[in-house]
Amino acid sequence: MTQLTTRSGAPLSRLTFGTMQFGGTADAAASRAMYDMARAAGVNHFDTAVGYTGGEAEKLLGPMIAPEAEEVYLATKVGYSGGSGTANLHAQFDRARRQLGANAVDLLYLHRFDPDTSLEETFTVMASLQAKGLIRHIGISNFSAWQAMKAQAVCATLGTRIDVIQPMYNLVKRQAEVEILPMAADQDMQVCAYSPLGGGLLTGKYATGGTGRLTEDERYAARYGPAWMHDSATALTALAAELRVDAATLAVAWVAANPAKVSPIISARSAAQLEPSLAAESFDISPALYARISALSPTPAPATDRLEEA
Numbered sequence: 001m002t003q004l005t006t007r008s009g010a011p012l013s014r015l016t017f018g019t020m021q022f023g024g025t026a027d028a029a030a031s032r033a034m035y036d037m038a039r040a041a042g043v044n045h046f047d048t049a050v051g052y053t054g055g056e057a058e059k060l061l062g063p064m065i066a067p068e069a070e071e072v073y074l075a076t077k078v079g080y081s082g083g084s085g086t087a088n089l090h091a092q093f094d095r096a097r098r099q100l101g102a103n104a105v106d107l108l109y110l111h112r113f114d115p116d117t118s119l120e121e122t123f124t125v126m127a128s129l130q131a132k133g134l135i136r137h138i139g140i141s142n143f144s145a146w147q148a149m150k151a152q153a154v155c156a157t158l159g160t161r162i163d164v165i166q167p168m169y170n171l172v173k174r175q176a177e178v179e180i181l182p183m184a185a186d187q188d189m190q191v192c193a194y195s196p197l198g199g200g201l202l203t204g205k206y207a208t209g210g211t212g213r214l215t216e217d218e219r220y221a222a223r224y225g226p227a228w229m230h231d232s233a234t235a236l237t238a239l240a241a242e243l244r245v246d247a248a249t250l251a252v253a254w255v256a257a258n259p260a261k262v263s264p265i266i267s268a269r270s271a272a273q274l275e276p277s278l279a280a281e282s283f284d285i286s287p288a289l290y291a292r293i294s295a296l297s298p299t300p301a302p303a304t305d306r307l308e309e310a
Contacts, residue, residue: 004137004163004190006044007106008070014256015281016045016075016192018267023056025269033271035064039072041278047166047192047265049077049111050096058099066101075107075164075192076100077141084114084122093129107164109139113147119154127158139164139192145179152187162189169193169262171202171236171251171297172229179303181260193255196264197277199224202251204237206230232297239293245283246276253280254293 004012017038022031035046046065048057058076065072078092089110097103108129110122129135138155140148140162148165155161165184169176173195184191197203199220200212207230213220224230233247240247255264268274285293302310 004073004107006071006073007136010044010071012045012073012263013043013281014263015043015252015278016047016263016265017043018194018265019046019048019057019061020052021057021267021269022048022060023053028060030270031060032064034268034274035061037271037274038278041281043278043281044071045073045075045192045263047075048100049080049109050092050099051080055095055099058096062100062102069102073106074100074102075109075139076105077109077111077139079114079122080111084110084117086121086125089122089125093134097134104134104136106135107137107139108135109141109164109166110143110151112142113140113144119151120157123151123154123158123160127155127160130160137163139166141166141194143167145183148180148183148189149187162187164190164192166192166194166265168195169255169258170196170198171254171293172198172224172232174297174300178300181258181262182303185260191258191260191262192265193262194265196252196255196266197248198229198233198251201229201233202236203246203248203276204233204240207234207237228298235296236293239296243289246279248276249279249283250285250293252277253283253285254290256280257285257290 046061048061065074076096078089078096082088126138130138138160140151152162167176167180199214201214201224206214214224236250237247240250252264252266255262266277301307304310
């Protein structure tokens, strides 16, 4: 497994903190409180993107990290909009650096696969930024396994490699187990998984009339609409009550306990909402408990056309 470290050489925390809420549902004060809370808990890996909340997320995060830049691992993303061509990637990375108030970042992700731009063009840009010392590591987000392998092969011709992949992964969204996680293990890629709480579904709040992404965003409502997902969330809540732990803690810790050494990307709107997810940083799941939680949702079939032999 690729050993990512801060610039000072410290290993990265078990959890990654995602700043998608900064400057949006979390105002400046709430964002600062969550940053401080995460740092106090030992989190040193922070994830953002050039377009999060119109750029406000980076503008808030940059000054927080600046005084301790050697101790904090900073990741951002480009290319979600406008494609992955040379001009757009350079323009978005320059914008990201201005918003962050930083000349360089530790990890730069390509935010999603662009079928209209050659991988050679895209990763030539990434390799160039790396060679200039403007980024330390290259990452990809929202790539399938086959897309990731094509990109990794291109990187090899450029004398570099993809070190990190960021897929969606949680107890009710387990498709990554089929090819992405095995591919990442084989290719020595760190996995940083977003949505470990399934848009809040796995906290159990929607079963009691709570609100959040599933009630406010049509995409999330569709993504987590199937009844069996809600049944799994109810079962997780019951297990959490039995163990006297928050369901969010179990959900995040389950992702972190995957044999592929996944780092869950946690996020929240406030320090109070963040607390149970953050508790997973030090929550150990036994093999028996991991298996018990895994049994609450369907395990996807392996990637083979001979399932009867699997």
